[in-house]
Amino acid sequence: MGTVQDLGERKIIELIVERLEKPPKMPVPFGDDVSAMPLGNGLLAVLKTDMLVGGLDVPPGMSLYQVARKAVVMNISDFASKGVQPAALLVSLGLRRGTSRSDVEDLARGLNAGVREYGAYVIGGDTSEAPDLIIACMVFGTAESNRLIRRSGAQAGDILAVTGLFGKTAAGLRVLLHGLDAPTPLKRRLLEAVYLPQARLNEGLTAAKTGEVTASIDSSDGLAVSLHELRKMSGKGFELSSLPVAPEAESFAKLHRLDVKDLVLYGGEEYELVLTIRPGGWQKAQRSIQEIGGNLIQIGVVTENQSICLRCDRKKMEIPYRGWEHFRSQI
């Protein structure tokens, strides 16, 4: 039989989804970054929920303001990956006995900061006593159905791209959780990546508007997991010609003789977008995103062959399915 630790998050979700009756129309399938319901005239209500649990998702030194803001950001990031503007957020807040008035105020300010940075509002919620801090957010927005980017549209020959460089968060977590040190300016940048993550909403909205993006996902479970999930939904593979290594991750890896690939591929809690783009639309997409101050970095191509590999030192390395999984991983 087994317990949730034996099963892992993905199998648990599979067991649940199997037991649910499905609505007659499901414009976005189970397993994509968001859920949706048709509103008529090609319009969709787009919905997402994701829950932050204090003891599990909060690294040491993170303030309650930052924790609440992050709980919002991780939900907004899923909207970003679909190219959908979030309009409103509701929150179910579980508070421990003994939580102080100023803690509550910090959480409220963090929630408000998180939504306002991305043009949304908190419009409702619920509080409850709980044995740990629980922040379950629900985001709502609307989108034209043919504009919402699914995970499933990647085509062989498409360009594989990301909106930023990876590895700072994984390095920052090693500082906070494993006691690895770094010179102050570097350390500050690594911890900022952990404490103040950014959702790539402008990039996602802009990319969707170009009409050139064929598939997209956010990288909250790590770059490797994102690629595997895109593969599962699109039925294609990826050949990576380079890794999007943040210079800070590079320095940190050198300092501690770590393999920087581990920081970049298997980190998680990083909120870049991973996109596939029609080759003919690449320049348009890249220019549009640069115009709003963002980056679009090619890291490889989509292949018919369903393997996921990195060309590196004239060899090919398979990238395994490894990253953050609830019930199995420990930060």
Added chain:
Amino acid sequence: MGTVQDLGERKIIELIVERLEKPPKMPVPFGDDVSAMPLGNGLLAVLKTDMLVGGLDVPPGMSLYQVARKAVVMNISDFASKGVQPAALLVSLGLRRGTSRSDVEDLARGLNAGVREYGAYVIGGDTSEAPDLIIACMVFGTAESNRLIRRSGAQAGDILAVTGLFGKTAAGLRVLLHGLDAPTPLKRRLLEAVYLPQARLNEGLTAAKTGEVTASIDSSDGLAVSLHELRKMSGKGFELSSLPVAPEAESFAKLHRLDVKDLVLYGGEEYELVLTIRPGGWQKAQRSIQEIGGNLIQIGVVTENQSICLRCDRKKMEIPYRGWEHFRSQI
């Protein structure tokens, strides 16, 4: 300063709401049973979130199927009170380490049963490890703005009515938590009220369609709290001519020499609707609800005077603000 226990749920929510920037249009104010966003053409997206916490909200003997179903029902009940059909539900599910595969399956079946009873579907969610069972549901539906019944519309002279009799749940909880006993057939009915609560969705939808309901709320925090919350939002009072006492509550109160008024007024976890109805529309509203197999029971009238009192034995008794409040109450 104080902690959340000193503050209580209502003050906590006030502290949070004060720190939130408000959207330019808020078709339903903070503090009503649901939240809403305008979709254009007089249509609203209606949203609600409410969280169930295992150790707090689950009485002994309740199966995981029943717990998950109840987590759905308590959210649907808020839609019922507004006269809005729920379309879809998302769930953030927190599971303890050691939760078994069959536990997960029971929870999934309970979630599905809950939504399907009321014509909705589970369309997405998220699972996470947590120190206790957490079921945070988020419900979505759409409604015409002028059809959604607010808490704020009660007028002096309106009829005060409820959709069913009260007190069974409070009696059932006294059986389960305080060890009070009852003869088997009575006990079975009391426990069923606790384990398998029903949301009055058909009644709420039908009442809204008549156009005769001026205000409405559900009774999940108890009848007394519902009346006080309606008063706060409508700025009117209530004079009750009778209490809607369930015969089972009456029998149980006699058996244990309890005051049945306590069971009826201050129980909570009961999901009847409390409505105010234009006097000229009373017969129409009552007939419509009877036609779908429901009940609409007059218990009093709305008064300009903002007190809430019960006429009883030729005396008037004030009904205090007392009932379930998170962080303060203990089941």
